[in-house]
Amino acid sequence: KALAAYVEKGIELELISPELRDYDLVRLGQAIKPENDNQFNYLGLQTLYDRYFIHSNDVRIELPQIFFMRVAMGLATREDDKNARAIEFYELLSSFDYMSSTPTLFNSGTLRPQLSSCYLTTVPDDLHGIYGAIQDNAMLSKFAGGLGNDWTPVRALGSYIKGTNGKSQGVVPFLKVVNDTAVAVNQGGKRKGAVCAYLETWHMDIEEFLELRKNTGDDRRRTHDMNSANWVPDLFMKRVFTDGQWTLFSPSDVPDLHDLYGTAFEKRYEEYEAMAASGQLKHHKKVKAADLWRKMLSMLFETGHPWITFKDPCNLRSPQQHAGVVHSSNLCTEITLNTNKEEIAVCNLGSVNLAQHVTENGLDHAKLEKTINTAVRMLDNVIDINYYSVPQAQNSNFKHRPVGLGIMGFQDALYKQHIAYASDSAVNFADRSMEAVSYFAIKASSDLAAERGRYASYEGSLWSQGILPIDSLDNLIAQRGEQFIEVDRTQTLDWQSLRNKVLQDGMRNSNVMAIAPTATIANITG
Helix, strand or coil: CHHHHHHHHHHHCCCCCHHHHHCCHHHHHHHCCHHHHHHCCHHHHHHHHHHHCCEECCEECCCHHHHHHHHHHHHHCCCCCHHHHHHHHHHHHHCCCEEECHHHHHHCCCCCCCCCCEEEEECCCCHHHHHHHHHHHHHHHHCCCEEEEECCCCCCCCCEECCCCEECCCCHHHHHHHHHHHHHCCHHHCCCCCEEEEEECCECCHHHHCCCCCCCCCHHHCCCCCEEEEEECHHHHHHHHCCCEEEEECCCCCHHHHHCCHHHHHHHHHHHHHHHHCCCCCCEEEEEHHHHHHHHHHHHHHHCCCEEEEHHHHHHCCCCHHHCCECCCCCCCCCCCECCCCCCEEEEEEEEEHHHHEECCEECHHHHHHHHHHHHHHHHHHHHHCCCCCHHHHHHHHHHCCEEEEEECHHHHHHHCCCCCCCHHHHHHHHHHHHHHHHHHHHHHHHHHHHHCCCCCCCCCCHHHCCCCCCCHHHHHHHHCHHHCCCCCCCCCCHHHHHHHHHHHCCCCCCCECCCCCHHHHHHCC
């Protein structure tokens, strides 16, 4: 009875969606398992109470199991047999075998179901576009999304501005505004807004970008609340290895570098270096690659930023190369999706609790497959139900339908098997368990494609050519060179039959996996 009373009260208070009335509330109420409350530890319950339970005038109107049922109902509203699906989703969440991401838990079943975890944007090189991007940040952050902004196109400090016949202030002053916007728009009062700025290593402002998080220096050129990340091309790393020089440019002088990667980037970059050497490009600067690399590492040690992410493997191994270029990752660097002016990439996350899928004898493949089938279905539903606060996000999500199935509880899974964290067996278990998660996730998305149809931009993708993520390493080796890659490529599952299945049925989602940090949902599940 508690469920029916809760739904009525929640609708009356305008806190949950009237659609939840359309369920068989008696049947769902009987499916609730109050004994599952015993799985919580203190921190898990406290976290839910403080941040997640729906409240009216500071009075919580949810109990833990009713909370999980509300999330499950919100995710099943468009299903044909929605009562059965809601129970299936509820059982998965309530058992702690899988947990949806925080925005999904916050907002599923409410009037504004913003269920996506992260958004990726590219900032254009004009004032109108820059402030438009900052406004998009605010709107996306309001409903609990984390943000990744690609700032590489914005011209560098000292570059010429034709409209005013003046010189640019570069990227850093704008990042200060981005930082303060994230603090001002604090995800509906639930948690601090969070944003990460990405800049490619050849950008003239890179040296100042590295110092954004320092606690010393001119505070007007510091951002103490936001995250930053380096977007590093392979050519830079090769120059570090060979102790070579590296040239910094303003993107306004070398506009095509932003969209190039792999050998095409190397070729064009070297052409620009030759132009700079012959005096055709005035605005550039030469540094020793190893010195810049040392500075990147020392800042990482000192401030924890900027993180180091690699442009070329993200693009050369992206299944969506035919649809655009990956210019950055997201807030926590777990996803790499293409962005442009018309498309703000969106990712919907959730994580399998690996500890619940091992016994002393190792990984329980049958249980893992069952969990992943339901989990991928829940993630795919998010795309259709989601509330989009900017149109470019909806455009991108409907076109490519990316989801990010991750894992948590890796260390607990080792502990259950009596494996030391720093041992070779742990590395081996990481390989084997991730192979299984990847295999079942791809299979689940392909099953959904057979049931619901392929994602719109499927034709031309690596999937459509029978190239799976384990195969795309060949693309990287071909362009980067064998000597820079040492990876264990042993396989234990029947990948050939999966390739054939994908070729036959297609894929429902352009991207399927992402290992997110699971900061709060790991607390909830203990």
